Amino acid sequence: MPDASAAKKTLPDAQTVTTVRHWTDSLFSFRVSRPASLRFRSGEFVMIGLPGDNGKPILRAYSIASPNWDDELEFYSIKVPDGPLTSRLQHIRPGDEIIMRPKPVGTLVLDALLPGRRLWFLATGTGIAPFASLMRDPETFERYDQVVMMHTCRTAEELTYGRELVENLAHDPLLGELYGADFAKRLLYYPTTTREESPLMGRITDNLVSGKVNADLNLPPISAETDRAMICGSLAFNQDVKKVLEDFGLREGANSEPREFVVEKAFVGDGI
Numbered sequence: 001m002p003d004a005s006a007a008k009k010t011l012p013d014a015q016t017v018t019t020v021r022h023w024t025d026s027l028f029s030f031r032v033s034r035p036a037s038l039r040f041r042s043g044e045f046v047m048i049g050l051p052g053d054n055g056k057p058i059l060r061a062y063s064i065a066s067p068n069w070d071d072e073l074e075f076y077s078i079k080v081p082d083g084p085l086t087s088r089l090q091h092i093r094p095g096d097e098i099i100m101r102p103k104p105v106g107t108l109v110l111d112a113l114l115p116g117r118r119l120w121f122l123a124t125g126t127g128i129a130p131f132a133s134l135m136r137d138p139e140t141f142e143r144y145d146q147v148v149m150m151h152t153c154r155t156a157e158e159l160t161y162g163r164e165l166v167e168n169l170a171h172d173p174l175l176g177e178l179y180g181a182d183f184a185k186r187l188l189y190y191p192t193t194t195r196e197e198s199p200l201m202g203r204i205t206d207n208l209v210s211g212k213v214n215a216d217l218n219l220p221p222i223s224a225e226t227d228r229a230m231i232c233g234s235l236a237f238n239q240d241v242k243k244v245l246e247d248f249g250l251r252e253g254a255n256s257e258p259r260e261f262v263v264e265k266a267f268v269g270d271g272i
């Protein structure tokens, strides 16, 4: 395969698009070349964008959805109708260039949590992106015996990116070799819908408070001794889940002060 990172770049901080996949009318993912010098921790985000009409770039925060060992960078994106960036970004094709500022940051990193037995990833919509990175990082499974991926969308179709990723992980050369058939017990997947009928329905908060998810997955109740969590969704979702976790006795941490859970916005605004 040609080394896209070595191709001639026409924009400053440009990276070349290698693949694009459209999942629904409002969701797509794409991969770009990775600058050789870029180091990041799985779960972090960067600013990416396109040149604007006035020559000023339109940049937005994006979680890196690929793990830190990957040769390329993957992003999972919403298509906001009339959104300054995504109304155009959704039309990118392999060979196009995007801008990427190479300064990864973020709170959804393993170092921001105290050691524990079980790690919960709690996401709505594109909030699954940082967890797509962390689920593919063997370090996540070195640190925790079990990972629970709870992802909620309005419809089953909107869950497809995450579902396919989890299914493919069972055959992942790295994780498959490390954990073999045991991997199915290490990564538990709990997808739910809120608007469309599906085998599992309901909000993440309701499923946590009622203990339904624990009962369905045969897990003990959440406790500050054993459980750690990362939250990524709308502001309202983040606040609701944060309150639920605090009621279980977990405390919010940060890079500088690791505790039992961390939170990050999946976007600014109320959502669409």
Ligand SMILES: Cc1cc2nc3c(=O)[nH]c(=O)nc-3n(C[C@H](O)[C@H](O)[C@H](O)COP(=O)(O)OP(=O)(O)OC[C@H]3O[C@@H](n4cnc5c(N)ncnc54)[C@H](O)[C@@H]3O)c2cc1C
Residues within 6 Å of the ligand: 045, 060, 061, 062, 063, 064, 076, 077, 078, 080, 082, 083, 084, 085, 086, 087, 125, 126, 129, 130, 264, 265, 266, 267, 268, 269, 270, 271, 272
């Ligand atoms: C830390 C952080 C990480 C982010 N990571 C991602 C990511 O991995 N993938 C991604 O698609 N977006 C992500 N976003 C949102 C992203 O920065 C942009 O807002 C999004 O790409 C839309 O850009 P826009 O210019 O088209 O519209 P904007 O003007 O930025 O947004 C218009 C409106 O659309 C809604 N909106 C924006 N993004 C989303 C979204 N992802 N899901 C639902 N509604 C949304 C909001 O109501 C917003 O007010 C992240 C935001 C933050 C703060």
